[in-house]
Amino acid sequence: MDDDTDPWTVSAAAFPGDGPREAQVEFLLRYAILAPSSHNSQPWRFSIDEGSVDVYADEARWLPVADADRREWYVSVGCALENLLVAAERFGFEHDVTYFPSDDESHVAHVVLSPGGSRSPHRGGLFDALTARSTNHGPYYGSVSTETLDAFESAVTDPDLWVRFVEATETRERIGSLITHADRRQFEDPEYRRELGEWIGNGALATSWVKAKLGQLAVTHLDLGDRQAATDSVLVESAPVVVVLGADADTPSARVRVGQTFERLALLATTEGLSVHPMSQVLELPDLRAELTETLDVEGSVLHLFRLGYADPDGGHSSRRPLPAVLD
Ligand SMILES: Cc1cc2nc3c(=O)[nH]c(=O)nc-3n(C[C@H](O)[C@H](O)[C@H](O)COP(=O)(O)O)c2cc1C
Secondary structure, three states: OOOOOOHHHOOHHHOOOOOOHHHHHHHHHHHHOOOOOHHHOOOEEEEEEOOEEEEEEOHHHOOOOOOOOOHHHHHHHHHHHHHHHHHHHHOOEEEEEEEOOOOOOOEEEEEEEEEOOOOOOOOOOOOOHHHHOOOOOOOOEOOOOHHHHHHHHHHOOOOOEEEEEEOOHHHHHHHHHHHHHHHHHHHHOHHHHHHHHHHHHOOOOOOOHHHHHHHHHHHHHOOOHHHHHHHHHHHHHHOOEEEEEEEOOOOHHHHHHHHHHHHHHHHHHHHOOOEEEEOOOOOOOHHHHHHHHHHHOOOOEEEEEEEEEEOOOOOOOOOOOOHHHHEO
């Protein structure tokens, strides 16, 4: 495979239908790596053995400051796993996933892929969205219909997980205010700014070299807390819906499955012409996360939160590491 090929240009027509199973499985992984991830850290690794894939979380790409409890590390890998399964179903593979198959906490899943599968109702229509999806950071508008929210609710098929759609203005304002607090606290922390600056600086979060370097300078050397906080609270309050995903028990497996569910909803949103934008800052600070749980009046653990709404196009795709860089 050519390392210079933009991973986003992958096309179904290139599936090696007559090739060996291992080449087919490798092709499916070209869709897995298009998944969203915290800071675009892409913290995944894959190891193929004929018809099976072992999925790992990459310790070197964990964000120890922003993601001290590793929640987003696992959620991000869950997003990649969901992309793999959507692609597998598209090309007729049955899949069998074992979560955390060994004692290794980074060994997220063992996936057996065998021919003869059919498309499931909740993944069947999502394949084209794999290459179309992106996070939209702009203002959202409009209202999301009850039918669409019902379709979202039906796509949350995991019995251990729950979803809440926050539409009430008062609750969205309260979440906006928690986000403002979280932004201020994080930008006051030099370690947080340094970590974010590193990821912006290596091009993960920006589209051009210049933008990346300017971003690093600004985040590392200026206190951007107030500016970011004002933007984020306006963004969340203007979005018609804030979607919250959680689990009765916060376990590594639940985090991975929340990632899968989030990605499924993000792909569904893409097919519906809707945009999503995860906002993790409140969940990254334990005391604010507890306040959020109280505000939402939910049982169990809040594991992911994102804005949902209609938005204008926002700059296209972020960069991806090529597949060979994440294959063992
Ligand atoms: C677990 C997780 C947490 C995220 N948290 C945030 C966040 O707090 N703020 C934000 O702007 N984007 C957040 N994102 C979106 C990522 O920044 C985005 O997925 C990444 O930059 C890749 O871009 P793409 O989604 O457009 O492909 C998050 C994504 C994931 C999967």
